[in-house]
Amino acid sequence: MTGWRFYALLAAGLALFPLIFHLPPINGYAGLATEILIVGIAAIGFNLLLGYAGQLSYGHAAFYGLGSYGSGLAVLTFFPHAQSFALALFTGIAIAGIAAAIIGSLVVRLYGIYFALLTVAFAQMVYFIVFQARDLTNGDDGLQGISAPPLNVGFAHVDLGSSLPAFGLGPCGDLSDIKLWYVFAAIVAFLVVAFVRTLVRSEFGEALAAIRENEERSIFIGLDPRRYKLAVFVISGLLCGLSGALHALYQGSAAIEGLSVEQSGAFAIFTIVGGVGTLIGPLVGTGLIMWLENIVGGVFPAWRLVEGLVFVAVVVFLPSGIVGSLLRRRGGRLWLRRLVTAK
Amino acid sequence: MSATILQTRGLGKSFGHFAANADIDFAVEAGEVRAVIGPNGAGKTTFFNLLAGVTPASAGTIAFDGGDVTRASGQHRVRLGIAKAFQTANIYPDATVLQNCRLAALARITGAFNLQMLRGSARIGGVDAMAQEALGRVDLGGVAHVRAGDLSHGDKKRLDIAIALATQPKVLLLDEPVAGMSKDEARKTEALVRKLAATMTVLIIEHDMEMIMGISDSITVLHQGRVLATGTPAEIRSDQRVQDAYLGGHTAGHV
Numbered sequence: 001m002t003g004w005r006f007y008a009l010l011a012a013g014l015a016l017f018p019l020i021f022h023l024p025p026i027n028g029y030a031g032l033a034t035e036i037l038i039v040g041i042a043a044i045g046f047n048l049l050l051g052y053a054g055q056l057s058y059g060h061a062a063f064y065g066l067g068s069y070g071s072g073l074a075v076l077t078f079f080p081h082a083q084s085f086a087l088a089l090f091t092g093i094a095i096a097g098i099a100a101a102i103i104g105s106l107v108v109r110l111y112g113i114y115f116a117l118l119t120v121a122f123a124q125m126v127y128f129i130v131f132q133a134r135d136l137t138n139g140d141d142g143l144q145g146i147s148a149p150p151l152n153v154g155f156a157h158v159d160l161g162s163s164l165p166a167f168g169l170g171p172c173g174d175l176s177d178i179k180l181w182y183v184f185a186a187i188v189a190f191l192v193v194a195f196v197r198t199l200v201r202s203e204f205g206e207a208l209a210a211i212r213e214n215e216e217r218s219i220f221i222g223l224d225p226r227r228y229k230l231a232v233f234v235i236s237g238l239l240c241g242l243s244g245a246l247h248a249l250y251q252g253s254a255a256i257e258g259l260s261v262e263q264s265g266a267f268a269i270f271t272i273v274g275g276v277g278t279l280i281g282p283l284v285g286t287g288l289i290m291w292l293e294n295i296v297g298g299v300f301p302a303w304r305l306v307e308g309l310v311f312v313a314v315v316v317f318l319p320s321g322i323v324g325s326l327l328r329r330r331g332g333r334l335w336l337r338r339l340v341t342a343k
Numbered sequence: 344m345s346a347t348i349l350q351t352r353g354l355g356k357s358f359g360h361f362a363a364n365a366d367i368d369f370a371v372e373a374g375e376v377r378a379v380i381g382p383n384g385a386g387k388t389t390f391f392n393l394l395a396g397v398t399p400a401s402a403g404t405i406a407f408d409g410g411d412v413t414r415a416s417g418q419h420r421v422r423l424g425i426a427k428a429f430q431t432a433n434i435y436p437d438a439t440v441l442q443n444c445r446l447a448a449l450a451r452i453t454g455a456f457n458l459q460m461l462r463g464s465a466r467i468g469g470v471d472a473m474a475q476e477a478l479g480r481v482d483l484g485g486v487a488h489v490r491a492g493d494l495s496h497g498d499k500k501r502l503d504i505a506i507a508l509a510t511q512p513k514v515l516l517l518d519e520p521v522a523g524m525s526k527d528e529a530r531k532t533e534a535l536v537r538k539l540a541a542t543m544t545v546l547i548i549e550h551d552m553e554m555i556m557g558i559s560d561s562i563t564v565l566h567q568g569r570v571l572a573t574g575t576p577a578e579i580r581s582d583q584r585v586q587d588a589y590l591g592g593h594t595a596g597h598v
Contacts, residue, residue, distance in 0.1 A: 220397075
């Protein structure tokens with residue numbers, strides 16, 4: 001798919017998503033659409049590592065959670081008078097990035113199951129450090145009452161909590177059901193997808209794909225795999241930090257669950273369901289699972305059972321994930337061609 | 344008079360108490376074609392692995408092109424100019440034949456680590472030319488757009504050599520380039536190695552004695568991890584110790 005077509009479709013999809021999401025049979029709500037995009041950014045970050053570098057991390061909640069706590073604490077504790085949205089976001093991303101650099105430098109020499117286990121171990125350490133630092137983090141209670149500062153867009157300060165203008169959309173409800181938060185999240189998600197697409201097609205992305213495909217040969221064409229793996233680990237952690245920071249500002253809270261093993265597993269499930277190594281698969285998987293959780297979780301207490309069944313069904317019947325299977329049907333096995341066609 | 348490009352002194356590699364290589368003093372002149380031969384288990388592949396940096400040496404030194412590379416990593420040695428084709432073809436099976444060589448050419452141009460995340464390699468002039476040139480030298484230009492994993496065994500091994508060539512090496516290490524090939528493929532590869540040998544320093548491990556005697560300037564014989572003899576093909580052919588090593592001596596009764 002050419003660049004313009006891909007980006008036009010992506011923009012159209014992001015614009016239409018909250019509208020069709022309102023249709024009665026889908027029964028979503030605008031706030032959920034926003035949350036899906038925000039959490040989906042973390043899944044995109046996770047997928048950058050799994051799908052494009054071939055490394056399964058089971059500890060990415062650490063970066064997501066640190067992003068949440070970082071931006072929350074920036075608003076509540078670190079810079080209470082700054083009232084700067086950008087500063088809060090940056091604080092969360094920076095803390096996640098520093099953690100990713102430290103943890104990444106310790107795990108990049110490992111492979112497969114050992115890599116996954118060590119990432120879990122470090123993520124659990126982060127969980128307990130945050131949990132124990134009660135004076136700062138409120139332990140079990142997490143951070144509450146984070147009021148997102150207005151966003152400085154140059155010529156004005158925008159409150160992302162305000163609604164779009166009233167405009168009837170028939171069965172899709174009213175445009176004013178959608179808050180500016182959705183618009184902002186959609187712009188960020190668009191930019192993140194564009195960044196990842198650019199990255200995987202860049203010289204860096206080519207080297208990354210080479211290392212994933214055959215690390216030994218890559219060493220003996222003169223590449224340094226560990227530096228590439230560390231770089232992509234940090235970028236992946238930064239994206240999870242961005243996601244967590246946005247989530248805390250959006251929800252007005254940061255929960256300890258955001259650092260949990262379950263959260264790490266959720267990123268893996270979202271990505272695998274949507275399509276590992278595809279550009280928008282993680283967003284699609286995040287949307288499907290979070291939407292199912294929303295409609296099923298309300299009426300059926302054993303939601304996890306349903307989630308597990310969906311996961312198993314996808315792995316068995318659509319092993320490349322939803323997006324991956326759709327693309328595969330149209331042919332194309334070569335990994336470089338996959339990149340070029342913007343899978 | 345050409346200069347020594349690659350030299351080892353007292354080079355050794357031990358795995359526990361087993362010395363796979365010991366006390367290897369070895370020197371190759373620039374432009375030379377040197378064969379390394381010896382019975383199975385003589386330590387030939389271990390020796391190549393030490394030269395290429397696949398495994399670190401336990402003892403001794405390796406000098407390349409005027410510098411000490413004993414502690415240099417494999418990727419660093421490639422950038423200095425030591426390239427290796429593997430005994431079992433080591434390629435990127437899911438990429439096309441051309442992409443395989445492009446990756447090597449790109450690594451030569453952009454180095455061990457390149458943070459260019461915003462632009463693809465297409466804009467770098469020369470990558471395609473370097474890749475095509477390497478493919479041409481192993482006669483794979485016609486299958487440039489075929490998936491590498493779909494090539495025949497012989498073509499995969501030639502592609503492995505082309506990847507090594509695309510890194511623009513000064514010294515090329517070939518570990519059994521014709522092993523496992525049919526007679527036709529082996530003759531084709533032999534002709535190719537002859538052509539390469541005319542233009543660069545080549546070190547070659549091979550069991551095909553006819554080929555070795557035909558293309559080598561000189562031969563080093565390894566036996567039980569040590570250098571048994573070094574000389575011209577004619578000297579090696581008539582060396583009593585070499586004949587003993589292959590046909591009798593320590594391994595009497597096994598042949």
